[in-house]
Amino acid sequence: MKQVTAAVLLIGDEVLSGRTQDKNLQQIAQFLAPLGINISECRVVPDVEEEIVDAVNTLRAKADYVFTTGGIGPTHDDITADSIARAFGVGIDVRADALAIIEHWYEKTGTPLTESRKRMARIPDTASLIENPVTGAPGFQTGNVFTLAGVPKIARGMLEDIAHRLEGGAVTRSRSVKGEGLREGDIAVQLGELQSEYPDVSIGSYPYFLELQDGKLRRGTQLVVRATDETRLDAVIDRIIALVKGLGHEPELA
Template sequence: MAAAPSDQVTACVLLIGDEILSGRTKDANLSYIARHLGEIGVQVREARVIPDVEEVIVATLNEVRAKYDYVFTTGGIGPTHDDITADCVAKAFGVEIGYHPEAMEILTAHYKETGNEFTEARKRMARIPEGASLIPNPVSKAPGFQMGNVFVMAGIPMIMQVMMDGLAGRLKGGRKMLARTVSCEMGEGQLAEGLRALQDAHPAVSIGSYPFFFEKRYGTSIVMRSVEEEELALVVEEVRALMLGLGAAPVEGEVRGGPSAKEGAQAGAS
């Protein structure tokens, strides 16, 4: 498992599925995972959408599990032929895969209770890499699993969320990322030079500029993020001073309706 710098804990999210890349399915998982992890002090540093292609999944898993403390995957653990995530995880870790006794027991009881046939296709959902531990699924019962620092979850948002919620005892967080936002009715182009200087002077604080356009009002929200509370507070005051010095009135937080997509604001803001 990769070592996080100082006391920061990092993560990568892999969204697996051709349906996301084709546009057929709109991802609703990344934001939930990132928010959930942020609350416990795990910082999502990277997210990728990758296809249902074995060599891509295996290579990506091996790359990111060595780079980050945790890896979370969604998708590809259902009963159909293109659900290959479990097999790919087994291959990435160099272990065998087979029917997990507890998973088989859970699914056997579930299909008996529902009166549905426990078909060979459905049994695929009980195939778990050797050495992995199960992630409970109170919704549809088919479990996810943890292999090392990799957590494999369903792609269906409702199911992914209950799986994610059930991981609280397994995840160790670091220092929480703090965030502050200051907005003003001024184009980001006017703030850009001053913001660059502030970013160079305060590398421990991430400074992001996000234009908004709302009810014929345009402006910029500056979002500052850091694990260093005192440094963050200092940058907030310096951003406020920058806005005031340029003739804009700083407002704590975001303007209602913003920030929005850059193209909506750049028509008149930059």
């Protein structure tokens, strides 16, 4: 089964400034993983059309799917829809299908539909709508690019209308081994050799430090193995367990 990849493009000055803490990358990755789609790249760009267009065109040529978040609201700096239209070389205007959804939503909630809110119905030509069960205003799909809202709760709701549009690949499995008291440097050489022997398996090494109540420090290393072939995954895990034991530590499967 082939490897299927996705890229995430986070759009917004507020993300770059640190005013907004991004949660979308994590929830998109978690949503895609069971479908056999792995995130291969993530970029963050400001609310600048040239930057958005360049990033979209670069990422959609590299990855099977691209997910953008942010910049499709009602304000002047919400320029993602225009940028997507420019990236694909198509027109953009208020679309009747999108406007009907927004009109129905605002009528249902008793909220005035202002001209600025109608901006959320501006959809690139040829794009298909993505349902928004949280606030009504739809996202949209243009080619292999899915354009979602920036608010995490809204973006997550939109993902439910995307899964059926995706062609998944081999699902990546993950297992890990903890070595209490194990330092990264103690096992670095052996892990490098193991990685060379199993190039199709991802082996990650992550030290951890826990401060105890008496002020002492509890440390160790967690070794995370990821692969699409479960037999290869188990073989590497068994080798790592043996390595940890050989270095005098008790391995703990996590």
